[in-house]
Amino acid sequence: MRRIISILMENEPGALSRVIGLFSQRGYNIESLSVAPTEDSTLSRLTLTTFGNDLKIEQITKHLNKLIEVVKLVDLTEGAHIERELMLIKVKATGAQRAEVKRSVDIFRGQIVDVTSTVYTVQLTGASDKLDAFIGAIGETQVLEVVRSGVSGISRGEKVLSL
Amino acid sequence: MEMLSGAEMVVRALQDEGVEYIFGYPGGSVLHIYDALFQQDTVNHILVRHEQAATHAADGYARATGKPGVVMVTSGPGATNAITGLATAFMDSIPMIVLSGQVRSDWIGDDAFQETDMIGVSRPVVKHSFMVRDAKDIPEIMKKAFYIATTGRPGPVLIDIPKDQTAPNVKNPYEYPKKVKMRSYAPVSRGHSGQIRKAVEELMKAKRPVIYAGGGVIQGEGSELLTKLAHRLNFPVTNTLMGLGCFPGTDPQNVGMLGMHGTYEANMTMHSSDVILAVGARLDDRVTNNVKKFCPGAKIIHIDIDPATISKNIMAHIPIVGPVHQVLEEMLSALDEHGGEPDQKALERWWEEIEGWRKVHGMRYETNENGPMKPQQVVEALYKATGGDAYVTSDVGQHQMFAAQYYKYDKPRRWINSGGLGTMGFGLPAAMGVQFAFPDATVACVTGEGSIQMNIQELSTCLQYGLPVKIININNQALGMVRQWQDMQYGGRHSQSYMESLPDFVALAEAYGHVGMKVTKFEDLEGAMNEAFALKDRLVFMDIYVDPTEHVYPMQIADGSMRDMWLSKTERT
Ligand SMILES: Cc1cc2nc3c(=O)[nH]c(=O)nc-3n(C[C@H](O)[C@H](O)[C@H](O)COP(=O)(O)OP(=O)(O)OC[C@H]3O[C@@H](n4cnc5c(N)ncnc54)[C@H](O)[C@@H]3O)c2cc1C
Ligand SMILES: Cc1ncc(C[n+]2csc(CCOP(=O)(O)OP(=O)(O)O)c2C)c(N)n1
Ligand SMILES: [Mg+2]
Numbered sequence: 001m002r003r004i005i006s007i008l009m010e011n012e013p014g015a016l017s018r019v020i021g022l023f024s025q026r027g028y029n030i031e032s033l034s035v036a037p038t039e040d041s042t043l044s045r046l047t048l049t050t051f052g053n054d055l056k057i058e059q060i061t062k063h064l065n066k067l068i069e070v071v072k073l074v075d076l077t078e079g080a081h082i083e084r085e086l087m088l089i090k091v092k093a094t095g096a097q098r099a100e101v102k103r104s105v106d107i108f109r110g111q112i113v114d115v116t117s118t119v120y121t122v123q124l125t126g127a128s129d130k131l132d133a134f135i136g137a138i139g140e141t142q143v144l145e146v147v148r149s150g151v152s153g154i155s156r157g158e159k160v161l162s163l
Numbered sequence: 164m165e166m167l168s169g170a171e172m173v174v175r176a177l178q179d180e181g182v183e184y185i186f187g188y189p190g191g192s193v194l195h196i197y198d199a200l201f202q203q204d205t206v207n208h209i210l211v212r213h214e215q216a217a218t219h220a221a222d223g224y225a226r227a228t229g230k231p232g233v234v235m236v237t238s239g240p241g242a243t244n245a246i247t248g249l250a251t252a253f254m255d256s257i258p259m260i261v262l263s264g265q266v267r268s269d270w271i272g273d274d275a276f277q278e279t280d281m282i283g284v285s286r287p288v289v290k291h292s293f294m295v296r297d298a299k300d301i302p303e304i305m306k307k308a309f310y311i312a313t314t315g316r317p318g319p320v321l322i323d324i325p326k327d328q329t330a331p332n333v334k335n336p337y338e339y340p341k342k343v344k345m346r347s348y349a350p351v352s353r354g355h356s357g358q359i360r361k362a363v364e365e366l367m368k369a370k371r372p373v374i375y376a377g378g379g380v381i382q383g384e385g386s387e388l389l390t391k392l393a394h395r396l397n398f399p400v401t402n403t404l405m406g407l408g409c410f411p412g413t414d415p416q417n418v419g420m421l422g423m424h425g426t427y428e429a430n431m432t433m434h435s436s437d438v439i440l441a442v443g444a445r446l447d448d449r450v451t452n453n454v455k456k457f458c459p460g461a462k463i464i465h466i467d468i469d470p471a472t473i474s475k476n477i478m479a480h481i482p483i484v485g486p487v488h489q490v491l492e493e494m495l496s497a498l499d500e501h502g503g504e505p506d507q508k509a510l511e512r513w514w515e516e517i518e519g520w521r522k523v524h525g526m527r528y529e530t531n532e533n534g535p536m537k538p539q540q541v542v543e544a545l546y547k548a549t550g551g552d553a554y555v556t557s558d559v560g561q562h563q564m565f566a567a568q569y570y571k572y573d574k575p576r577r578w579i580n581s582g583g584l585g586t587m588g589f590g591l592p593a594a595m596g597v598q599f600a601f602p603d604a605t606v607a608c609v610t611g612e613g614s615i616q617m618n619i620q621e622l623s624t625c626l627q628y629g630l631p632v633k634i635i636n637i638n639n640q641a642l643g644m645v646r647q648w649q650d651m652q653y654g655g656r657h658s659q660s661y662m663e664s665l666p667d668f669v670a671l672a673e674a675y676g677h678v679g680m681k682v683t684k685f686e687d688l689e690g691a692m693n694e695a696f697a698l699k700d701r702l703v704f705m706d707i708y709v710d711p712t713e714h715v716y717p718m719q720i721a722d723g724s725m726r727d728m729w730l731s732k733t734e735r736t
Contacts (some may be wrong), residue, residue: 010347014282019481055474062471068291068311071347118340163346 002031004076004083004153007046007064008161011037015069015140019046019125022067026054032128034087042162044069047152049128064152072161081132086123087131090144093120101138117138119144154157164336169298170195170329172337173262176305177206179339182233184209184224184599186217190237190448191277192264195329206464209599209628212620214241216592218248219618219686222257223556223596224436226579231258231312232596238264238279242323243284247586250288252319254583255321255405256382258312261285268296270324281323290318291481298328299335310343310391317382351468354485354493362440362464362481363497370436370509371460372398375421378405378582379443379467385487387573389442392491395498396505399517401429403444404567407578412571413551418517420527422450423719424564427524427730432517432716434458434726440677441465446476447583456724466490526568528713535710538562538637545607545635548692551714553605554579554597558590558614561643564715566609588617594632595624604654605633605696612638612662612706622675631694634704636668639711647714649728672704683708 009015023030028050029144035046050060057075064070076083082128084095093101098120105112105122114121124134135143155161167175172197186209189197200208211217214236221232232252236245242263252259255349266275282292291311301324308320321683327333366372382388386409393416394399400410401421401442410417419426421433433439439461444450451457452642454476465472465479466487473482483490528539542565553569557563557580572578579597581589594608615636625632646660669679678701688707693700695703717728719733729735 014292017283018286021286059471059475066469066471068348070343 001053002049002051002077004047004049004081004151005061005064006076006153006161007048008038008071008163009044009046009076010069011042011044011066012069014146016046017045018069019064020066022063023050026055026059026063032150034152047150067070071163073095074154074155074161076155080159082138082156083127083151083153085128085131086125086149087134087149088147089122089124091120091122092118092142092144093140094118097142099154101142104134104137108137115143136143151154165335166336168199168329168331168334169324170197170199170331171299172298172301172335173305174199174206174325175337176302176339178203180305180309182206184206184352185233185235186211186220186224186596187235188214188217188237188241189239190264192238192266193262193324194325195236195326195331196235196262196264196324198226198331207252208235209595209624211592211624213618214244215247216595216621216624217587218259218261218719219251219586219589219592220244220596221259222248222252223579223593224591224600225252225257225259227554227576227597228591228600229382229576231309234259234261236261236263237277238266238281239279241281246273246285247287247588249285249319249321251581251584251586251589253288253290255378255581256316256317256560258321260308261319261321263321263323264293265323265325267327269296269327269704271545273712281321282317284358285321288319289638290316292321292323295324295328295421298333301328302337302339306340307343307345311348352489353484354466354490356493358481358483359490359493362483362498363501365438365462365464365481366396367501367503367505370506371435371437371513372396372505373432373436373439374398374400374401374410375433375439375444376400376406376409377403377444380406380487381443381575381610383443383468383487384645385443385491388472388488388491388495390587392495395495397510398440398505398637399432399514401425401433403447403582404580405582407442408572408575411573413423413573414419418521420567421725423445423452424568424715425450425719426526426568426719427717427736428520429720430725430728431520435516436461436722439463439689441467441479443467443547444490445472447464448476452719452727453722456460458725470677472632479549485600486693526717531710535708536683536688538639538709538713539569540610540685540688541635541707541709542566544688544692545609546570547577547689548696549605549607553577553607554594554601556580556593556597556606556608557607558617559585559587559644560614561609561639561647561713561715562609562614564610564636565637566632572728583630587614590614591618591634592623592694595621595628595630598630598632606631607633609635609637611643612636612640612668613642613663619671622672622677622702622704623631624675629700630702631698631700632702636704636706637704637710638668639713640665641707641711643711643713644715645667646711650691650714652719667705668704672702677702679704679706681706681708
């Protein structure tokens with residue numbers, strides 16, 4: 001099962017390599033990863049998505065918790081949560097396709113953020129599967145370049161991940 | 164406040180931590196620190212002959228005393244030579260501090276002379292590591308390093324120190340912190356009381372119980388309490404290779420070591436049990452055999468300080484995360500409160516069954532009248548010669564298993580070996596660390612002609628410091644453990660498991676200034692042992708020739724359950 005694990009960790013050099021090292025060392029997969037400092041500059045928030053059954057995920061979270069720089073973490077997929085990923089995508093847009101692409105962008109509530117006579121650059125946010133669906137709708141042959149930010153997520157309601 | 168250079172801070176922090184010995188080897192990037200060491204005499208620096216030996220010596224010291232071992236190495240090759248020792252300590256959860264020099268801060272990343280990314284290289288084999296970015300941080304980093312290494316599940320911590328941070332002309336205020344505050348590190352201090360009571364209920368209902376105690380009991384100073392609990396309940400006790408000595412080896416309730424080379428009775432007891440109380444043991448693959456066939460009828464109560472150990476290999480029915488000492492104490496009082504007793508009738512039947520296993524298949528080996536000596540006889544002779552009261556360190560191989568099976572350890576911290584990593588070359592330097600900790604104790608290093616050559620250069624260190632270690636070289640003229648596997652699984656094709664052109668160990672020992680002895684006949688063994696141990700202030704290298712064809716038994720059959728074992732070359736369960 002796909003999981004979104006969100007980690008609050010010390011904003012120190014070397015902390016990120018320990019998290020990533022743990023995954024390669026123990027044979028766990030990282031599907032996506034995003035990390036940036038929080039409002040408290042001593043802390044970073046790292047979100048990663050991974051796959052595994054309950055046992056594996058339990059091991060992953062236990063080992064992450066053992067890392068000295070990890071302050072707190074949550075498996076967002078355990079509860080209601082909001083998941084977002086940003087995608088910038090360049091698609092071919094010539095002739096009749098220009099209108100077609102524009103329509104798809106509107107349906108997916110994306111924005112065209114740059115235009116040339118043959119190319120649209122589209123910005124799209126949403127859950128990862130929505131971004132996948134957009135690529136599907138456009139057709140892979142039309143896609144020139146894709147950049148995705150990796151997932152970030154937050155739990156719904158009043159629950160917060162903080163110190 | 165006192166103003167000190169970074170180098171002086173490092174040394175002062177060691178003093179403030181009460182460090183007696185630091186094992187190391189100098190080089191360019193740590194010269195400032197060596198200069199500061201030179202100007203004091205509280206911390207004794209021990210000069211080894213290879214950095215790997217420094218780490219194993221510090222490790223041996225830590226295992227024998229419970230105090231952290233401390234190491235200092237220079238950057239680059241000095242640091243990378245310490246990796247095997249870090250990994251060895253990491254696998255067996257041993258508290259250790261390694262101080263490694265690093266090139267100047269402004270040269271880092273430039274492929275400078277003797278630069279290695281030590282934080283990166285060591286990352287998977289340390290509990291944590293620090294890089295000194297500002298000399299002012301040294302006291303706090305040192306304090307944190309010792310705290311992290313020695314608390315929770317112990318482990319090695321590395322501090323990488325760029326040379327400029329120890330420069331003698333840059334002084335900063337020094338105050339050693341009294342306490343550590345880390346928001347991101349808080350080892351568990353108490354087991355869950357509800358879980359402990361639940362465990363007691365289960366123990367009371369058990370009809371075929373067993374206590375399976377590991378290295379964590381020794382690490383967590385829980386041996387006395389465990390022994391009390393076991394006696395109180397009259398349950399059989401089995402130990403892992405790392406747990407030997409946490410419950411007296413000669414106690415009638417001790418069924419011996421379990422696992423791959425465990426006793427028949429221990430493995431049968433485990434397999435047939437209905438409740439397993441696992442204490443400070445990590446259900447390692449050398450113990451469980453095929454996890455799918457592991458102890459099919461047993462409920463598992465698992466006490467461990469590291470939550471990641473619990474249900475990693477085997478699902479625990481009652482997990483208890485906490486320090487063994489506190490949990491066992493609370494378990495004993497929960498037993499009092501409960502007031503009940505285990506089912507005596509059932510226990511009686513259980514013990515009858517266990518005695519049956521013991522009788523039929525106790526530890527045994529064939530001796531040959533006129534043929535070569537057996538390695539088991541050597542360990543038995545060692546046991547006799549030392550009155551069972553020595554510190555025994557070991558290398559890795561068949562001799563290690565024989566030393567585990569045939570020497571009965573009655574006290575914790577007496578049996579010192581590399582279990583998790585299985586590092587050949589561990590034995591001699593570890594024995595040095597033990598001898599430094601206990602100068603008057605009898606320290607024996609049981610080794611093989613393969614392993615001893617992996618750190619033989621330390622004979623020179625032993626001479627320098629007058630360490631009267633007794634080296635028991637069980638010489639089977641082969642990488643015996645490898646050869647055994649080749650006999651059993653590769654049709655007897657001994658690919659590269661020979662030790663041809665062995666040195667004359669007696670001459671070698673003498674060249675290093677020690678006493679050498681060669682024993683080839685069983686009838687000379689006892690006398691030679693007594694003679695060697697009578698030489699209280701000399702290192703004696705006993706080169707003892709044994710039967711090269713001997714195998715270690717019992718041996719679990721790969722992929723089977725715990726009770727699937729070879730008992731000799733021809734009999735299996
Ligand atoms: C050639 C060879 C053959 C081997 N054959 C065998 C064999 O037949 N049988 C065998 O048992 N082993 C064998 N081993 C060793 C094996 O590889 C493991 O090292 C060993 O089984 C692990 O022992 P352990 O479970 O006691 O755990 P350890 O490695 O000693 O770990 C200790 C556990 O206790 C926990 N702990 C630490 N401190 C505390 C505390 N204060 N409170 C609570 N918990 C704590 C730790 O978190 C850890 O989980 C062999 C090794 C070699 C090299
Ligand atoms: C550093 C290292 N290299 C290789 C091994 C694999 N290995 C395990 S036991 C063994 C043979 C050890 O030979 P010896 O020291 O003579 O002991 P014996 O088994 O003969 O008693 C080897 C090569 C190891 N454990 N450690
Ligand atoms: Mg050998």
